[in-house]
Amino acid sequence: MSATIPAGTRIDPARVAVLRDRERARLTQRTRRSGELYARARAVMPGGVPSQFQKADPWPVYLDRGEGARVWDVDGNDYLDFHNGFGVMCVGHANPVVAAAVKARMDAGTHFAAPTEGSVVVAEELRRRWGLPHWRFTNSGTESTMDAVHLARGHTGRDVIVKIEGSYHGHHDAVMVSVKPPPALMGDRDRPAPVPYGLGYPASAVEQTRPVPFNDAAALERLLGELAGRVAAVIMEPAMMNVNIVPPVPGYLERVRELTRAHGVVLIFDEVKTGAAVAAGGATELFGVTPDVVCLAKAICGGLPGGAVGMTAELAALVEDGRVRQQGTFNGNPLVMAAAQATLLDVLTPAAYERLHRLNRALMDGCERVIAAYGLPAHTVGMGSKGCVTMSPEPVREYRDYVTRINHDLTELAWLYHMNRGVFMTPGADEEWTLSVLHADAHVARYVEVFETFARDVTTA
Numbered sequence: 001m002s003a004t005i006p007a008g009t010r011i012d013p014a015r016v017a018v019l020r021d022r023e024r025a026r027l028t029q030r031t032r033r034s035g036e037l038y039a040r041a042r043a044v045m046p047g048g049v050p051s052q053f054q055k056a057d058p059w060p061v062y063l064d065r066g067e068g069a070r071v072w073d074v075d076g077n078d079y080l081d082f083h084n085g086f087g088v089m090c091v092g093h094a095n096p097v098v099a100a101a102v103k104a105r106m107d108a109g110t111h112f113a114a115p116t117e118g119s120v121v122v123a124e125e126l127r128r129r130w131g132l133p134h135w136r137f138t139n140s141g142t143e144s145t146m147d148a149v150h151l152a153r154g155h156t157g158r159d160v161i162v163k164i165e166g167s168y169h170g171h172h173d174a175v176m177v178s179v180k181p182p183p184a185l186m187g188d189r190d191r192p193a194p195v196p197y198g199l200g201y202p203a204s205a206v207e208q209t210r211p212v213p214f215n216d217a218a219a220l221e222r223l224l225g226e227l228a229g230r231v232a233a234v235i236m237e238p239a240m241m242n243v244n245i246v247p248p249v250p251g252y253l254e255r256v257r258e259l260t261r262a263h264g265v266v267l268i269f270d271e272v273k274t275g276a277a278v279a280a281g282g283a284t285e286l287f288g289v290t291p292d293v294v295c296l297a298k299a300i301c302g303g304l305p306g307g308a309v310g311m312t313a314e315l316a317a318l319v320e321d322g323r324v325r326q327q328g329t330f331n332g333n334p335l336v337m338a339a340a341q342a343t344l345l346d347v348l349t350p351a352a353y354e355r356l357h358r359l360n361r362a363l364m365d366g367c368e369r370v371i372a373a374y375g376l377p378a379h380t381v382g383m384g385s386k387g388c389v390t391m392s393p394e395p396v397r398e399y400r401d402y403v404t405r406i407n408h409d410l411t412e413l414a415w416l417y418h419m420n421r422g423v424f425m426t427p428g429a430d431e432e433w434t435l436s437v438l439h440a441d442a443h444v445a446r447y448v449e450v451f452e453t454f455a456r457d458v459t460t461a
């Protein structure tokens with residue numbers, strides 16, 4: 001999952017700064033029309049964007065349309081899309097199979113707030129993929145993890161939620177803690193402080209969430225022992241996906257499963273990013289550890305806004321009789337279900353996963369060749385349709401490594417190189433690429449070619 005780590009050339013920060021300024025100026029120049037839209041947008045939307053994650057400097061690149069593996073911005077620049085809507089678009093843009101299903105549903109009525117067969121078909125498919133017997137639908141990853149927390153608290157009668165330091169699980173109170181804690185506030189590694197991610201959460205809510213480092217089962221064991229009888233849930237991404245990609249070390253997830261069971265704690269896997277993207281049954285299938293609750297969204301609905309929560313029969317009983325309230329006007333919306341059904345049954349087939357895995361391997365291998373040839377202090381990490389170049393010569397095992405080991409200036413510069421050369425990449429140092437079934441070998445080759453241009457420029461004296 002993680003390739004060999006090369007020795008590394010010394011990178012000159014002054015050169016990085018010069019290249020960054022040059023590439024930023026180039027991006028600004030190429031995206032003038034985005035700049036105009038940004039000026040308009042700022043008058044009606046804080047930061048000129050519908051969601052904080054879309055903010056960018058000096059402005060976001062506003063897109064016009066997408067087809068297959070390509071997107072076009074409002075200036076008419078076209079790009080190969082490796083951002084893929086934060087990993088949602090594994091089906092590719094305007095996928096004809098998904099589009100036909102959605103159009104047919106459009107003509108047959110899009111919303112009833114009464115169940116349709118589509119929700120049954122999708123729930124059956126999720127049960128088949130994840131092995132958990134019961135499913136409900138939501139409208140986003142945030143709602144999925146919120147419902148999971150309610151389930152855990154309802155089931156155990158306890159309040160405390162344990163989460164992984166540096167993980168993002170959506171923007172509800174229980175999980176907006178220690179998402180990207182500033183080093184000055186995060187406390188000792190042995191006892192990380194719960195740090196709210198922004199304003200607006202009651203102090204009492206923040207106190208109920210306790211962070212632990214990823215990949216450290218002993219730290220989790222200590223905390224569960226210390227808080228014996230008070231912890232409702234451990235919520236975690238089985239592989240961290242918002243600090244580049246950080247895979248679990250061998251044996252870690254198995255030990256987490258044992259510990260949560262021993263302490264009567266509900267184990268929640270947040271598979272919003274990994275679900276249907278790293279394997280048919282997500283990280284649960286890939287790593288062979290089944291939690292009590294799985295949270296899904298993003299890739300499962302093929303580009304429409306939806307999510308799902310999978311649960312054990314014991315937890316489902318709480319939902320069935322309404323002791324835990326799981327509900328929403330748009331849950332299981334027919335249009336979203338039509339997209340999810342086409343995505344899961346007709347597009348993301350076993351053959352599609354094989355192809356995604358092969359392409360991803362080729363992309364990682366290509367980047368590894370460049371890293372080795374230029375002695376970049378970097379390595380690749382990836383699984384399924386997702387991967388990244390982590391700008392660190394050493395592996396990253398947890399958030400604190402991400403803070404101290406990664407050269408974030410290099411990550412930003414690589415992003416600018418890609419954006420200026422027709423490769424649309426996820427903004428921010430924290431992210432990864434996501435491939436779609438409509439990506440081809442030539443697209444992967446182009447990514448590697450641009451990465452090589454970056455590597456050559458940044459290592460040339």
Ligand SMILES: Cc1ncc(COP(=O)(O)O)c(C=O)c1O
Pocket residue numbers: 086139140141142143145168169170171237241242270271272273297298
């Ligand atoms: C791991 C994880 N969980 C939950 C969420 C929240 O999902 P949404 O943005 O659909 O609310 C995200 C969003 O990026 C995520 O990456």
